[in-house]
Amino acid sequence: MIYRRSLSALLLSVSLLSGAAIAATQGVLIKSETVYAQPSSSAKRIASLSKGSSVNVITKQGGWLQVGVGASKGWVRMLSVRTSGAVASNSGADFAGIAQMATGKRQPGKIVATAGVRGLSEEDLKSAHFSEQGMSELAGYKVSTSAAKNFAKQGRLVKQNIAYLPAPVDNP
Amino acid sequence: MKKTMMSLLLATFSVTSAYAFDFNDLNNVLKQLPGNNTNQTTDNSADTTKSNKIDPATVLLGALKGTSVDDEIQIGRQLSGNLLGASPLVKDAKLQNYVNLVGRWVALQSERPDLPWQFGVIDSTDINAFSAPGGYVFITKGLYNKLNNESELAGVLGHEIAHVVRKHQLKIIQQSQFIGLGADALGREAKGQTALQNLIGSGAEVMSRKLDKNAEFEADRMGLILAARAGYDAYGLPTVLEEIGHVAPGDGSVALLFKTHPAPDVRFAMLSEAVGNRLDYVPAGKELANRFYRLK
Numbered sequence: 001m002i003y004r005r006s007l008s009a010l011l012l013s014v015s016l017l018s019g020a021a022i023a024a025t026q027g028v029l030i031k032s033e034t035v036y037a038q039p040s041s042s043a044k045r046i047a048s049l050s051k052g053s054s055v056n057v058i059t060k061q062g063g064w065l066q067v068g069v070g071a072s073k074g075w076v077r078m079l080s081v082r083t084s085g086a087v088a089s090n091s092g093a094d095f096a097g098i099a100q101m102a103t104g105k106r107q108p109g110k111i112v113a114t115a116g117v118r119g120l121s122e123e124d125l126k127s128a129h130f131s132e133q134g135m136s137e138l139a140g141y142k143v144s145t146s147a148a149k150n151f152a153k154q155g156r157l158v159k160q161n162i163a164y165l166p167a168p169v170d171n172p
Numbered sequence: 173m174k175k176t177m178m179s180l181l182l183a184t185f186s187v188t189s190a191y192a193f194d195f196n197d198l199n200n201v202l203k204q205l206p207g208n209n210t211n212q213t214t215d216n217s218a219d220t221t222k223s224n225k226i227d228p229a230t231v232l233l234g235a236l237k238g239t240s241v242d243d244e245i246q247i248g249r250q251l252s253g254n255l256l257g258a259s260p261l262v263k264d265a266k267l268q269n270y271v272n273l274v275g276r277w278v279a280l281q282s283e284r285p286d287l288p289w290q291f292g293v294i295d296s297t298d299i300n301a302f303s304a305p306g307g308y309v310f311i312t313k314g315l316y317n318k319l320n321n322e323s324e325l326a327g328v329l330g331h332e333i334a335h336v337v338r339k340h341q342l343k344i345i346q347q348s349q350f351i352g353l354g355a356d357a358l359g360r361e362a363k364g365q366t367a368l369q370n371l372i373g374s375g376a377e378v379m380s381r382k383l384d385k386n387a388e389f390e391a392d393r394m395g396l397i398l399a400a401r402a403g404y405d406a407y408g409l410p411t412v413l414e415e416i417g418h419v420a421p422g423d424g425s426v427a428l429l430f431k432t433h434p435a436p437d438v439r440f441a442m443l444s445e446a447v448g449n450r451l452d453y454v455p456a457g458k459e460l461a462n463r464f465y466r467l468k
Contacts, residue, residue, distance in 0.1 A: 030441055041452045062456045063407050063447075078407050079444035084417025084437055120298040120312065120428060124258045134256030135249065138308075141261075141268040142290050148276035155322070155460050157403030159281070162454055165393040167386070168445035 027067065027081040029053045035074035039064035046074050057083060239342055241306070245288065247342070248306030252290075255302060255310060259294040262313055262467075267293055270465040274322060275309055275329045281401035282337045291329065299416060300429045303332035305342050314425050317467060318415045322460035326402055327409025330395030337394070340387055385434045389442045396443060405457040406447075413440045 035047040039061045047069070049055065055067035055076070064075045143151075152159075239247075261268060268291075275291035287307035294310050299318060301311040309332040311325075319325050392409060400406035417436040419426050433439070 030444060041449060060407075060411075062405055063451060077444075079410055079440070079447050082414070082417075082437055082440060084414045084440075120259050120294075120296040120300065122428065125255070128254045128258035130250065130253040131257040131260065132253065134260055135253045137261050137268075138252070138256065138290050138292050141265070141272050141292065142288070143269065143272040143276050145276065145280060145285070148273055148280060151273040152277045152403065155403075155458065155463055157277070157458060157460075158455070159403055160401050160454060160457070162397055162400050162451070164397050165446040165450060167390065167393070168442065 025057045025083040027055050027057045027065070027083045029055065029076070029080055030082050031080050033076045033080045035067070035069075035076055037074060039066070039075040043075070047072065049076065055081065057081065241287070244339070244342055245306030248304035248308045248336075251304040252308040252310070255304070256292070256294070259296045259312070262293045262295045264293075264467070267316075267465055267467065271311070271316075271325065271329075274325050275333070278326050278330050278398050278402045278404075279307070279333050281398050282333055284337050287336070289333075297425055298428060299419065299425045301328055301332050303335045305336065305339065307336055309333060309336070313467065315412075315416075319412065319464070320461060321405075321408070321464045323399060323404035323406075323408035323457065324412050324459075325408070325464070326399040326404040327395055327407075328412055330398035330402075331391045331409060332395075333398060334391040334394035335387070338387075338390070388433050389439065389446075392439055392443055393446050396447070400451065400454060400457055403457050405459045406451055406454065408459070410440050410443050413437075413443075 029049050029051050032048065032050045034041075034045050035049060037044040037046050049069065053069070055069050058066040058068055058073065060066075060078060061075075063078050065078045065081050066073060066075050067081065271293055272289075272291045276289050279285060279287070279289045284307075289307040289309070291309045291311075293316050294312055296312040297314040298312045299314040301309070301315055303309045309329055311328060311332075315328065316325070319328070392413075396406050396409045399408055413436040416426065416429070417440070421430060434442075
């Protein structure tokens with residue numbers, strides 16, 4: 001039993017590290033979408049997919065996913081494809097299955113405590129006492145604005161001027 | 173007496189602020205406060221009852237009326253210290269420094285670049301993130317381990333930064349039903365760090381409170397944009413939501429997160445609606461997977 005749990009944890013971390021969760025996942029369209037030849041809405045339109053369609057997710061590039069439908073491939077908006085809970089198939093389902101094994105039973109709506117794992121419960125939070133040492137450590141890690149700007153420069157991060165998004169009119 | 177006072181204040185705070193990976197759009201929370209206290213007050217009904225007899229809550233709230241930035245920081249400091257009492261920082265200076273650099277850069281893109289922003293990774297296997305007034309932001313090791321690149325970290329921190337920027341908890345406190353009980357005079361006396369510490373007392377339960385879902389959706393929209401403004405791939409946050417969505421709902425590591433936030437697939441769908449084609453012509457941002465600091 002203990003062995004099985006460690007194995008599950010191992011498998012879990014392997015899938016996380018490999019990034020396989022996205023790369024080899026089945027996805028479901030949460031809205032009807034156009035499929036483009038390239039990851040851009042100005043690219044050639046090659047097909048359309050209706051809401052609920054299943055696709056194989058091949059790779060991600062920015063806001064776009066390259067997907068395969070049958071024998072053809074194309075790009076759709078990343079935000080139009082849900083990969084979590086795409087129970088239908090392979091990697092995603094396996095992933096959920098592993099997490100489920102690690103926890104014991106899967107009982108939607110019920111909280112199953114995982115033995116031996118140090119979590120952060122409401123009780124922990126309620127009974128917490130102020131940690132002066134913690135706050136002192138935290139303050140020690142604080143960085144200056146100029147350090148942050150320099151860090152951004154090193155990563156070649158370029159500031160963009162983008163407005164906040166309005167709230168959608170209709171809830172999906 | 174003192175104890176009662178603290179628990180009362182604690183209860184008051186609970187109603188007001190809770191931040192988790194999903195935050196609160198305070199405006200919406202506020203709209204709910206007068207009539208619709210269901211979740212929040214149920215748990216604290218005993219304390220709430222007491223509040224009719226005792227004044228400390230009003231003292232604190234009076235103190236918070238017209239809260240200055242200094243007051244805001246003091247309140248956040250107290251709550252953060254309590255959180256760290258429950259879950260200490262991960263002992264890894266490089267990690268903490270890295271998260272502070274990313275966080276500070278993202279926060280610089282917000283309307284409140286000059287707050288004394290401080291970021292920390294706390295040593296918990298839970299999957300969650302928290303923030304407190306004044307610029308305190310925390311992410312658990314459990315959530316950090318789910319991330320694959322810097323843009324995802326930027327998105328998560330952006331969500332928390334948005335809660336601070338919108339002053340979600342403070343607004344609730346200031347406009348809550350406790351205000352107006354005539355404690356302004358007392359409030360003035362109650363100002364100051366020591367007084368606030370005494371009033372807020374111990375406990376960080378506020379961190380585990382469920383807030384209005386629209387606050388969370390707003391923080392998601394803002395977090396995504398803050399990361400994009402910082403030059404990151406805008407889609408880090410929704411990618412993390414997908415990752416979290418892969419965790420079985422029964423898994424203990426997401427119990428608190430799922431209790432306090434809308435389901436990840438709903439948050440993802442809301443972002444999908446909000447973004448639409450609006451970012452089509454924004455230059456592609458960076459994911460920076462190579463620079464991402466991975467925990468040993």
